[in-house]
Amino acid sequence: MSVSPAMPRVVLVDDHELFRAGVRAELDGLVDVVGDAATVAQAVATIRECEPDVVLLDVQMPDGGGLEVIRQLVPVDPGVRFLALSVSDAAEDVIAVIRAGARGYVTKTISGTELADAVRRVHGGDAVFSPRLAGFVLDAFAGSSPARPGGREAAAAGGRGSIPDHDAELDGLTPREREVLQHIARGYMYKEIAHRLGISAKTVEAHVSAVLRKLQLSSRHELSRWAVQRRMLDES
Amino acid sequence: MIPDMAATPGGRAATAPRDLRRDRDGGMVGGVCAGLGKRLQVDPLLLRIVFAATTLASGVGLVAYVLAWILLPAEQAGAATKSGSGRRATVEVALGVGFLLLAILLAFRELGLPFSDLLIWPLLLVAAGGALIWHRSTDTAAPAAAVPPPRAALTGSPPAAVEGATAGESRPAVISRIGIGVTLVIAAAIVFLQFSGALAAATDVALAALVAVIALGVIFAPWFVRLLTSLAAERAERIRSQERAEVAAHLHDSVLQTLALVQKRAGDPRAVAALARRQERELRSWLSGAPARETGERWLAAALESAAQEIEEGHGVAVDVVAVGDARLDRAGEALIGAAREAMLNAAKFGGGGAVAVYAEAGDERLQVFVRDRGQGFDPAAVPADRRGVRESIVGRMERHGGRAAIHASPGGGTEVELVLERGTP
Numbered sequence: 278m279s280v281s282p283a284m285p286r287v288v289l290v291d292d293h294e295l296f297r298a299g300v301r302a303e304l305d306g307l308v309d310v311v312g313d314a315a316t317v318a319q320a321v322a323t324i325r326e327c328e329p330d331v332v333l334l335d336v337q338m339p340d341g342g343g344l345e346v347i348r349q350l351v352p353v354d355p356g357v358r359f360l361a362l363s364v365s366d367a368a369e370d371v372i373a374v375i376r377a378g379a380r381g382y383v384t385k386t387i388s389g390t391e392l393a394d395a396v397r398r399v400h401g402g403d404a405v406f407s408p409r410l411a412g413f414v415l416d417a418f419a420g421s422s423p424a425r426p427g428g429r430e431a432a433a434a435g436g437r438g439s440i441p442d443h444d445a446e447l448d449g450l451t452p453r454e455r456e457v458l459q460h461i462a463r464g465y466m467y468k469e470i471a472h473r474l475g476i477s478a479k480t481v482e483a484h485v486s487a488v489l490r491k492l493q494l495s496s497r498h499e500l501s502r503w504a505v506q507r508r509m510l511d512e513s
Numbered sequence: 514m515i516p517d518m519a520a521t522p523g524g525r526a527a528t529a530p531r532d533l534r535r536d537r538d539g540g541m542v543g544g545v546c547a548g549l550g551k552r553l554q555v556d557p558l559l560l561r562i563v564f565a566a567t568t569l570a571s572g573v574g575l576v577a578y579v580l581a582w583i584l585l586p587a588e589q590a591g592a593a594t595k596s597g598s599g600r601r602a603t604v605e606v607a608l609g610v611g612f613l614l615l616a617i618l619l620a621f622r623e624l625g626l627p628f629s630d631l632l633i634w635p636l637l638l639v640a641a642g643g644a645l646i647w648h649r650s651t652d653t654a655a656p657a658a659a660v661p662p663p664r665a666a667l668t669g670s671p672p673a674a675v676e677g678a679t680a681g682e683s684r685p686a687v688i689s690r691i692g693i694g695v696t697l698v699i700a701a702a703i704v705f706l707q708f709s710g711a712l713a714a715a716t717d718v719a720l721a722a723l724v725a726v727i728a729l730g731v732i733f734a735p736w737f738v739r740l741l742t743s744l745a746a747e748r749a750e751r752i753r754s755q756e757r758a759e760v761a762a763h764l765h766d767s768v769l770q771t772l773a774l775v776q777k778r779a780g781d782p783r784a785v786a787a788l789a790r791r792q793e794r795e796l797r798s799w800l801s802g803a804p805a806r807e808t809g810e811r812w813l814a815a816a817l818e819s820a821a822q823e824i825e826e827g828h829g830v831a832v833d834v835v836a837v838g839d840a841r842l843d844r845a846g847e848a849l850i851g852a853a854r855e856a857m858l859n860a861a862k863f864g865g866g867g868a869v870a871v872y873a874e875a876g877d878e879r880l881q882v883f884v885r886d887r888g889q890g891f892d893p894a895a896v897p898a899d900r901r902g903v904r905e906s907i908v909g910r911m912e913r914h915g916g917r918a919a920i921h922a923s924p925g926g927g928t929e930v931e932l933v934l935e936r937g938t939p
Contacts, residue, residue, distance in 0.1 A: 367800070408870055412835035415874070419838060462835045463883040464870030469926060 285400040288327055289313040290320040290346060291335040291362070296385070300333065300362075303389030308396050320346045324357060330400045333392075334379065336363035336370050347377040360399045362392075368413040376493050381405025403482050404489040411461035414488060418450050450488060457484040535585045543582035580640055635705035642697025699723065767795055783829045790825055794818070811842040813850070813875055817882070820854040821871060828861040831868040838875035840936075845914040846880065849934045852918060853882045855906040856930035860886035864928070880934040887927040907932075 287308045291297050297313050304310055312327040314320035317340045324332055324346075334343040341348075347359055359379040363371060364386075371382050380399045383392065384407060395405045406414070450458070460470040467485075471478040533552045535544035546564065550557030567574030702719060771792040778784045798818070814836035821832035842850065853871070860869040864886025872883045907930060911918040916934035 408833065408835050408872065412837050412872070415837045459872070459874065462837070463872040463929065464833075464885045464887075 284309040285330040285396055286311045286327070287331050287333055287396055288320070288324050288329040289333045290315075290323075290338070290343070291333075292316065292338045293335075296335075300389075300392070304393055304396075307389065307393035317341055317345045317349070321349050324350055325354060328354075329357065331396050332357055332359045333362050333396070334359050334374070336361050336374050336382075342370075343374050343379070344377050347374065347379060351378050358399050358402075360395060360405060362387075368416065371410060371413055372417055372492070375410070375489070378493065380489070381407075382410040383407050384409065404485045406458070406461050406485055406488075408462045408464055411458045414492060415450075415455065415458050415462065417492070418455075450491070454484050454488050457481055458488060461485075533585060535582065535587045543578070544587065545578055545581045545585060548585060549581075576636065583640060584643075635701040638697045638701030638704065642694040642699075642701060763799060767799075768792060787826055787829055790831060791822060794822055811847070811850075812839050813842060813846065813873055813880065814839045816842060816847075816850045817853060817871060817873055820850060821857060821869075824854070824857045824861050824869075828858075830861040830864065830866060832857055832861070832871060833868060834871045834873070836873040836875070840875040840880055845916065845934055848910050848914040849880060849882060849916060849932055852907045852910045852916075852932050853884060853930075855910075856882075856884035856932070859907075859930070860884055860888070860928065864888035877936065879936055882932040883929055884932075885927060885929040 285308050287304070287310050289297050289300055289310055290313065291300070292315050294315070297315075301310050301313070308331075311329055312323045314323040317338060320332075320334075332346070334346060336343045343359070343361055343363075350357060359374075361371065361374045361379040361382040362385055363374075363382065364384065375382060380402075381395060381404050383395050383405060387395070387407075398405050456474065457470060460473065465473065467478050467481045471481045474481070534548050536547035536551055546557040546560040549560050553560075564574040564578050567577070703723075771788055775785050775788055778788070814834070817834050817836065821834045824830070825832050840846065853873075857869055857871060865888035867887040870883075870885045872881075872885075874881045907920075908918045911932055911934070914934070916932065918933075919931045920928065921931065922928040
């Protein structure tokens with residue numbers, strides 16, 4: 278958890294005026310909200326102009342929602358980090374935004390201090406998994422066999438650089454990753470997970486980042502049973 | 514070759530006795546005589562003689578034969594007989610056309626017109642065009658009509674043919690087929706009138722008629738297209754409005770009622786929060802389209818959700834349930850739910866008012882439920898023996914049903930109850 282001395286600069290994207298005002302008020306003094314936007318086009322323009330550290334992004338918006346914002350910005354501005362913010366429980370929406378490049382997902386009922394903490398963690402390069410997201414991910418990877426038991430520890434702890442090259446490796450979670458995700462789903466903080474599993478907090482974060490990477494890189498787009506169940510919802 | 518009703522393949526004569534078809538298996542050339550013979554219950558040899566004689570005499574027999582060959586559908590061994598009535602109508606009309614032509618031919622012959630290009634080419638065109646219009650895709654050439662739906666009897670006008678034939682093949686294919694047929698017939702008429710010369714005056718009439726037909730086509734085509742699109746739009750609109758009505762009905766029953774309650778109890782923040790939570794939970798399950806289970810069946814995730822809702826309402830503490838996988842509940846499963854409910858209750862009572870996290874995982878080997886709060890935490894060993902809540906309703910209940918319960922607690926770090934039920938035990 279690298280906390281930068283200055284407050285992270287944040288742009289808030291949500292189509293509900295009232296909600297933006299509420300979040301602004303809650304984050305006041307905790308992070309530096311440098312701009313907000315109500316539409317996809319506005320968001321793209323604002324983010325390119327303000328160059329924030331973190332974008333708080335609503336998943337459901339007209340014209341493609343958070344997904345579209347990420348899609349348009351990642352090619353031109355790969356440095357900006359996204360934290361998805363949603364009232365949605367629709368797993369496929371959330372997973373789609375994460376796959377597109379968001380570093381985390383929190384629900385809109387989150388408290389101001391927790392949100393600020395999540396922003397700081399995303400800013401520091403970590404992934405932010407809410408219990409619900411952890412549940413979605415476990416569900417998404419359900420049924421897939423754990424990848425290569427040997428050497429996973431080193432690969433996962435070794436760092437962000439080593440991208441798994443085999444699809445098989447991307448398609449499953451290692452037992453340790455599952456364990457970490459289960460603890461997140463059970464409501465444990467990273468520090469508590471580290472304590473319980475007897476590993477360092479850094480290692481916990483490395484596991485979570487590895488899961489995030491698998492989620493984003495896995496070719497198993499049919500990753501989820503709900504994706505199959507809900508074919509009728511158009512999911513591009 | 515031998516006219517034998519009993520030898521009809523598949524007993525077709527019994528199921529559809531009035532069908533007139535070419536019998537290709539029993540025929541010599543096109544199966545026309547064999548088919549006719551079968552239908553009329555006469556020896557096809559007799560018919561063959563008639564055809565041969567008329568051919569030799571004037572050529573009429575040949576023309577009639579060719580027409581019949583084109584117009585009559587071939588008999589298909591093993592084909593469905595469902596389309597019998599529809600096809601019969603076609604056959605009748607086709608036969609009518611054939612006989613009409615025959616009559617015209619004979620009349621012309623009586624008038625002393627020679628069978629020259631004058632008559633043959635238009636006739637060929639008419640025959641081809643007519644065949645295109647009337648000949649159904651049910652023939653062997655188009656297997657698409659293997660299971661043709663019932664069709665309305667043809668009235669003899671091309672639009673009716675369009676309607677009737679759409680079922681068997683795609684609409685554009687039918688339209689182009691009909692179009693070519695109509696063009697051929699019209700061309701035949703023009704060619705004939707052109708060649709004959711004797712009917713020069715009729716050329717103008719025909720031309721006028723043609724122009725009129727084209728003009729009418731140009732006038733009505735856009736209207737027709739508009740009609741089609743407006744019909745489609747209307748249908749889509751109807752579906753949309755039905756959906757809207759459904760959503761409106763649901764919102765009325767749930768959200769509006771809750772909002773009314775919230776307004777009434779605006780002075781009680783706890784009640785308002787509880788109402789909002791309950792409505793949120795209910796709306797979520799509706800939006801996510803929770804799978805319809807058979808009534809009476811209980812499933813893990815849903816049972817935990819409803820237990821959580823109960824605790825939330827009773828104690829004003831948020832209980833968040835995250836479930837991975839799902840399982841139908843048996844007796845032991847119900848015990849697991851009961852223990853989980855008790856654990857939630859404990860967490861709500863002694864968890865310091867913070868949110869309670871419930872995590873359930875249904876794997877192939879075991880069901881696991883974790884209930885966690887962020888309260889003061891307690892030492893499991895220090896729980897007095899008379900605290901039935903933990904000892905009896907959680908640990909004891911799980912053990913009685915072949916499961917186990919563990920309580921992880923650390924001072925300051927909250928309490929977590931872990932419930933495990935192994936599956937696959939008979």
